[in-house]
Amino acid sequence: MGPSPIFVGLLGLTVATGAVLWSGSESRFVLFVFVLAGWVVSLCLHEFSHALVAHRAGDVAVAQRGYLTLDPRRYTDPVLSIALPIMFVMLGGIGLPGGAVWIDRAAIGRRRDLSLVSAAGPAANLVIAAALLAPIGLGWVEPEGRGFFVAAVTYLGFLQIAAVVLNLLPIPGLDGYGILEPYLPVGLRRRLEPIRGFGLLVLFLLLWQVDPINEAFWDTVFWVLDRFGADQLFASAGFLLFRFWD
Numbered sequence: 735m736g737p738s739p740i741f742v743g744l745l746g747l748t749v750a751t752g753a754v755l756w757s758g759s760e761s762r763f764v765l766f767v768f769v770l771a772g773w774v775v776s777l778c779l780h781e782f783s784h785a786l787v788a789h790r791a792g793d794v795a796v797a798q799r800g801y802l803t804l805d806p807r808r809y810t811d812p813v814l815s816i817a818l819p820i821m822f823v824m825l826g827g828i829g830l831p832g833g834a835v836w837i838d839r840a841a842i843g844r845r846r847d848l849s850l851v852s853a854a855g856p857a858a859n860l861v862i863a864a865a866l867l868a869p870i871g872l873g874w875v876e877p878e879g880r881g882f883f884v885a886a887v888t889y890l891g892f893l894q895i896a897a898v899v900l901n902l903l904p905i906p907g908l909d910g911y912g913i914l915e916p917y918l919p920v921g922l923r924r925r926l927e928p929i930r931g932f933g934l935l936v937l938f939l940l941l942w943q944v945d946p947i948n949e950a951f952w953d954t955v956f957w958v959l960d961r962f963g964a965d966q967l968f969a970s971a972g973f974l975l976f977r978f979w980d
């Protein structure tokens with residue numbers, strides 16, 4: 735079972751628009767399409783990684799549900815997994831984590847494997863960030879004559895890092911909590927279970943209403959970006975160019 739035609743099409747669109755930008759194009763719309771298509775590809779890979787690790791750990795039903803096809807239509811909640819993350823990228827430049835695929839935890843059993851299933855999504859985003867940013871940070875790609883390309887790739891890498899940092903927060907409903915959950919006392923897990931559906935709301939409130947958390951979040955994102963050797967100015971330029979309608 736290979737990847738879905740929709741995913742292949744999105745990947746092809748990302749490569750094609752990236753090639754146009756590489757050629758020296760300064761089209762903000764092309765940059766917009768590259769980042770948006772690349773972001774949806776990364777969302778699919780995030781969800782696929784959860785499913786792949788779960789499948790290898792014993793939940794063979796993920797294949798029957800179509801999670802291993804990379805088809806964005808197959809994931810648990812198209813709104814949480816695809817639509818909301820796209821909307822937040824367009825409005826605020828935040829790599830909002832998507833909703834996870836449905837995993838049969840009883841079929842997996844071992845706590846370590848359950849934690850690895852949750853960790854697989856953010857790990858995929860981190861690998862994508864490295865693939866995007868390392869060539870720029872190592873100086874293999876010079877911005878001269880390719881400023882729009884470098885800005886687009888840096889911004890897309892920045893979104894991956896933001897998604898990793900957000901997802902690793904230990905809030906019920908996010909992957910960070912999923913990593914810890916198998917090791918928590920049963921009573922505590924039961925008390926936290928009703929909060930799971932409000933995880934994103936809690937996240938928004940913390941980021942927008944609690945200044946120290948907001949500052950710590952962005953400081954962490956930019957710290958990781960710096961570790962890759964990427965220039966924050968190009969990430970900011972990519973965000974501004976992405977909003978071609980402004």
